[in-house]
Amino acid sequence: MRSDRRPLRVVIAPDSFKGTLDATAAADALAAGWRRERPDDELVTVPLADGGEGTLEALGHDLPADCWRRAAVTGPDGRPVDAAWLLLPDGTAVVEMARAAGLPLLRRPDPLGATTRGLGQLLAAVVADPAVHRVMLTLGGSATTDGGTGALAALGARFLDADGAELPPGGGALARLARVDLGGLTPPPAGGVQCLVDVTAPLLGPLGAAGQFGPQKGATPDHVALLDDGLARLADLLGGDREAPGAGAAGGTAYGFAACWGAEFVSGARAVAAAAGLDDALRDAGLVVTGEGQFDAQSLRGKVVGDLVDRAGTAGVPVAVVAGRVDAAEELPVARALSLTDLAGSVAGAMTEPARWLAAAGAQLAREQSVTL
Known part of the structure; x- marks a missing residue:
């Protein structure tokens, strides 16, 4: 040798x-x-990273400290959370859903009541930053099955029951959804929104957001049926492609942001590799x-x-x-x-x-x- x-x-x-x-x-x-x-x-x-937890660290490992930002938000069970996000040099904001609505943030699973509201609060802080041109949203590790309605409500959308009252947090309430008002919804950034997904689940059905992933979040069979019905009501009102591969990611949050913010679904691994x-x-x-x-x-x-x-x-x-x-x-x-x-x-x-x-x-x-x- x-x-x-x-x-x-x-x-x-x-x-x-x-x-x-x-x-x-x-x-x-x-x-x-x-x-x-x-x-x-x-x-x-x-x-x-694959677009789930760890994406911020992977993309931010050699960036200066001022690229890291923080916002105080509401966690999936209503308790306060200090959530980090990352601003890349090209104006891309990287947001991990798990930082604001992740399963580890719950004291105990709450499949019907867990909310994405904190994600919307985090995104509101992100899009208010004038340096942000587009958003890369990673969807792994979520605690929720609310179709992203909590996040969209924090961004100005209204989800109403038959009496015109706003629904309480959580996917369990969507079974009473009768009307959606998007008139006050904060617009997405000019460069658009990417949802990083590593699943191909549609929104509905046994392989969808509730059917496939609900049990991992503590849902019983009765819970799954209720959540799936609520997501179907949401899809009837919002339109969009409920069958799109990846629409069921993060309890349907991918679907909600595609329908309301025009988000596109991309492979998490590919998007992170490109950004890195x-x-x-x-x-x-x-x-x-x-x-x-x-x-x-x-x-x-x-x-x-x-x-x-x-x-x-x-x-x-x-x-x-x-x-x-x-x-x-x-x-x-x-x-x-x-x-x-x-x-x-x-x-x-x-x-x-x-x-x-x-x-x-x-x-x-x-x-x-x-x-x-």
């Missing part, structure tokens, strides 16, 4: 390792290990290192690693994957796949010290690179 220390441009672009490290921490650990073996290489860290400048980072790279908790055939179907493999293939850059577990039974279209479980000797060991074993993986890949160059 011969050793060759020619400097190399390496892009380190992992997803989060769910339950252990976010994408930024994972990228830093991989880079630290690589630098131990090849300190002269040019390392470019591009943490990635991944294609620019890949130019002249000799290798890209990515990673996630488990790497298997599902990873290549619209997820972060799959999108990166596609982009790297277009750029002609080989890909190395580091994952907590690797499904070796699949034919994997990457140059190298390393398992942290194998390095640590056990699943428990890998999960107890993920940064240590990610650094070890980065070092091993660097050593292998020195031999193969």
